[in-house]
Amino acid sequence: MSILSEKAAYIKGLAEGLDIDATSKEGKLLKALIEAFGDVADAIGEIVEIQDEMQLQLDDVDDDLADLENVIYDDEDEDEDEEDYDDIFSSEFSFVCPECGESIYVDDELLDGDEDFITCPSCGKKVELEFDHGCNCGCEDCDDCDED
DSSP: OOOHHHHHHHHHHHHHTTTTTTTTTHHHHHHHHHHHHHHHHHHHHHHHHHHHHHHHHHHHHHHHHHHHHHHHHHHHHHHHHHHHHHHHHOOOEEEEOOTTTTTEEEEEHHHSSSOSSSOOTTTEEEEEEEOOOOOOOOOOOOGGGGGO
């Protein structure tokens, strides 16, 4: 029972206890107001019950939708992760450290410096970077190569 229904019942009982003359004009008015208040309280109680049921159904639909989103979009997230992985490693290369034999991954940021060596993250030794310029002549700088 809602608070409004309780108050309507209390007012109805109070009016009956006061022994109000229901045949007088004022008595008829009070009786009609008390009945209307009771009807309003009952209607609001029904609306609250319906709203509670709808909220439960909406929560179920929300849960089902979340499950469906996980099934549908989880695959897309994996695809995006693979794309991100490809983007990260597309500008990297790796080589084996001649000192410790561990693979070293080098990216563009590391190569932006003017130094011709990097420090191996595994053994801490400096490793000289040698680049193949693609000219097959063994020169160190392709700009000086005549075999273009």
